[in-house]
Structures are given as C-alpha cells and as structure tokens.
Amino acid sequence: MAIEERLLITGGHPLEGDVYVSGGKNTAAAIIPATILSQTPCVIENLPDIEDLRVSAQMLRHLGAKVNWIPEQGVMEVDASSIDRTDVPLDLCRRMRASSYYIGALLARFGSAQVPMPGGCDIGQRPIDQHIKGMRALGAQVETRRGIVYATAEPLVGGDVFLDIATVGGTINVMLAASRAQGNTTIYNAAKEPHIVDLANFLNSMGCRVKGAGTDVIRVRGVQDLQSRRPYAVIPDQIETGTLMIAAAATHGDVTIHGCIPTHMEALTAKLLEMGARVEERDDSIRVRSLGGHRAVSFKTQVYPGFPTDLQQPMGALLCTATGTSTVVENIFESRFRYLAEIERMGARVRVIEQTAIIEGVPQLHAAAVEASDLRAGAALVVAALMAQGTTEISNVHFIDRGYEHLEAKLASLGAEITRACD
Ligand code: EPU
Numbered sequence: 001m002a003i004e005e006r007l008l009i010t011g012g013h014p015l016e017g018d019v020y021v022s023g024g025k026n027t028a029a030a031i032i033p034a035t036i037l038s039q040t041p042c043v044i045e046n047l048p049d050i051e052d053l054r055v056s057a058q059m060l061r062h063l064g065a066k067v068n069w070i071p072e073q074g075v076m077e078v079d080a081s082s083i084d085r086t087d088v089p090l091d092l093c094r095r096m097r098a099s100s101y102y103i104g105a106l107l108a109r110f111g112s113a114q115v116p117m118p119g120g121c122d123i124g125q126r127p128i129d130q131h132i133k134g135m136r137a138l139g140a141q142v143e144t145r146r147g148i149v150y151a152t153a154e155p156l157v158g159g160d161v162f163l164d165i166a167t168v169g170g171t172i173n174v175m176l177a178a179s180r181a182q183g184n185t186t187i188y189n190a191a192k193e194p195h196i197v198d199l200a201n202f203l204n205s206m207g208c209r210v211k212g213a214g215t216d217v218i219r220v221r222g223v224q225d226l227q228s229r230r231p232y233a234v235i236p237d238q239i240e241t242g243t244l245m246i247a248a249a250a251t252h253g254d255v256t257i258h259g260c261i262p263t264h265m266e267a268l269t270a271k272l273l274e275m276g277a278r279v280e281e282r283d284d285s286i287r288v289r290s291l292g293g294h295r296a297v298s299f300k301t302q303v304y305p306g307f308p309t310d311l312q313q314p315m316g317a318l319l320c321t322a323t324g325t326s327t328v329v330e331n332i333f334e335s336r337f338r339y340l341a342e343i344e345r346m347g348a349r350v351r352v353i354e355q356t357a358i359i360e361g362v363p364q365l366h367a368a369a370v371e372a373s374d375l376r377a378g379a380a381l382v383v384a385a386l387m388a389q390g391t392t393e394i395s396n397v398h399f400i401d402r403g404y405e406h407l408e409a410k411l412a413s414l415g416a417e418i419t420r421a422c423d
Pocket of ligand 1: 166239308
C-alpha cells in the first residue's frame, strides 16, 4: 500500500525573503513529448522535479527512447532515434493529462499512435474532441475504441483547423502534429497561453516554421527533418509564481520571487493591487508586500491573458479572509470549487451556485484536517493553512507533488512552519 503523506502547516508566520521559481510544469508537459519530433538528441533545461515529469520520462522510455534525467540539475536528455513502438500504456496515461500530447507527437514522427484517453486532475469534463478534430483536418484517421485513441496518417498534410474553443491542449497537440506535416497548417481560435509560445520557440529551434504563437492564429509550416541543435530551457512556471505571490500576500509578508516573467502575471498582479497588497515588478522578479487589511475583489477565470483558472483556487483561499464579499466565476472547468468546502471546515463563509462562488471574508481561519482534491486545490489549502490559527493537516499531498517542485522547502525557507508526515 502506498504511504499516505500529509503536510502539517502552522499558520500565522509572515513569509519573508527571496525565492526562485521553477521551470513551467505545463510547458515541460508539452516540450518533453515534442522531443520525439527531433532526429537528433534533445537537451531540455530548467525542468521542475515533479511527478508529472517522472511519468513523462517513463512514457518515453516505454516507447524505446533513451532518457537521461538529472532532476537536481533540471536537465533531461532525450534521444528519440531508438523509439520502436507507438503505444503508450494505460497506467501512465491515467496519471497525467498531458499524455494526450503523445498522440500528436507520435503521429507526426511515425504516422501512428495508440494512446489511452488522458487522466490528470478531476476538475470537470476534459474531452479531447478538438484535438481529434484538428488531427483529422490534417488527414489523420482517428478512432476511439474502449478508451484508446488510435490515430494513423500516411502522410499528415497541412490544413486549416478551426478550434471551437481556445483549448490549450488542443492547440499544442495540433501544433505537434503539424510540425512535420507536408505543407502549411493554420490554427484559428488558438490558445495564447505562455507555454504555447514556448512550444513554438522550441519547435522553431529545431527548424520548424511556426508563426503567430501568442495570438489567436498560429501558422505552422511542417518540416520533415527537425533537428535539435542546442539545449533548450523552458520558461518559468506562471502558476507557481502566482501561488507564491498569493502566499506572500496571504501571510502579510514581503517576498521577492526571482526568475519569473512579470508580464505573464498581469491579471493576478492587478487583483492583488486592487485588494491592497503592494506589487513591484522588475525585469525577472516580482516583490509582493502586504500589511493585511485586504479588500474583497471579484473576478472571472478566462483564457490568457485573463485571470487563469489554475490560480482561481489559491486566490479563492486568500479571499476567504478579505474584508467584504468576493464573487468568483469559474468559466473554464466546472468542478474547480471543491477546495472551498474544505476551507469552510476552517471557518470560511462560502456559497457556491453553479459556476459562481460567493465568499464572505472572515477575520481569521482556524486549523482543521483537510483533503486536497486536485493539484491547485492542494495549493489553495496550503494558502489557507498559512493564514490559519493552529496546525492544519493537509492530506492527498500527492496531488501537490504532481505540479509544485519542493513547495514545502521553498515555503520553509521563507519562514513558514511546514513539515511532511507519513502514516
Ligand atoms: N475542451 C473541450 N474539448 C477539447 C479540449 C478542451 O471541450 O478538445 C474544454 C475543456 O473541457 C475545458 C476547456 O476546453 O472546459 C479548456 O480546456 P483546455 O484544453 O484549455 O485545458 P487543458 O489543455 O486540458 C491545460 C492545463 C491545465 C489548465 C488549462 C487551462 C496542461 C497539462 N494542463 O489543460 O492545467 O487549467 O490548460 O489553462 O497544460 C493545472 O496545471 O493544474 C491544470 C489543470
């Protein structure tokens, strides 16, 4: 039986000092499968040491790639030339949403992929119909039988893809498939998130021709002979940066987050300023200071550059102690408010009506035993625990480990009282 780990956090300590943000989880999730496209070995740098990457490395090894991952250096070398199969096992796919990217990457390189439907956080329905529609527009035959996606193409041919939703995963998967297709692909209503731009930069560094990433129209000219020629470093994690910013404000602290990209954080920065926190942006760092007395604010989650759904949960935790009533509308995923029921156990006053949460701020949260229901729900509970009186016990820590590198060590270095316990 797996050992169940818990985080024990005693709240009330202001976070103070300097902290470095890790490489982006969701960027790495796209770039590691993209190494399959290269004829030459790839070296990827600035990777976070998180569970999702361990799973991705296992997928590559299962396919026959040579993978050398040095987590303490954040470097993974992938030689995809030895890949000798195009099926990915169910037990690995269940553990990570980004397993779907292996469809686009394997299809582009080998004309064939057999990949079970992806798992990942249970935050609502997460279909991949737009991914499949995009691949079909490039001439692929795609069928789903008994939960496994079977895709073939001989060959993939560039085409026009109109996404019904600006889906992050769908945009990435179509970019991967189009990268080695014959001719030009245009993706309309593409997602604009920072990791889409990072993937485009990586593909271009291998000789692909991707233009328009970061806008809603992306053009990809496929190139058959993609070759990685130099190490590629992934961008810093936007959501980890935001989580640390929120934690700094929540504890009335003074934290400088180094190695981040402040322009990626504008939606959150604007809300923290509106609440009364002080936020100073420099070239690659952000300082967040707060003396408390936060005002309630309202926001709706949106695609980038709107307020990210992945920060809705930690931000919702912070709002539980703001003065006044905040209204939060979750527009991207339908089951992303479960963490609020846990924070209610800590004294929060919350009403959830369909996709809207109404949060009446209370002066103080109190420690309780709470359970993370997904990755960012776990981050929200950490923020709540840092604010609460007493020692909060958070179970289902494995969710947090999926996406945050050394979170407790980073928080402890800033002065948090946080330890990990095993049963
Ligand atoms: N959707 C469809 N059909 C599709 C694809 C998506 O209907 O074919 C819907 C989804 O159900 C959802 C919306 O479109 O309602 C947006 O989904 P999207 O595809 O953009 O999300 P994703 O690719 O599944 C990625 C991140 C998520 C992040 C979302 C939104 C990765 C591995 N995951 O998911 O990250 O919340 O984009 O920004 O990149 C997390 O890090 O905690 C996380 C869940």
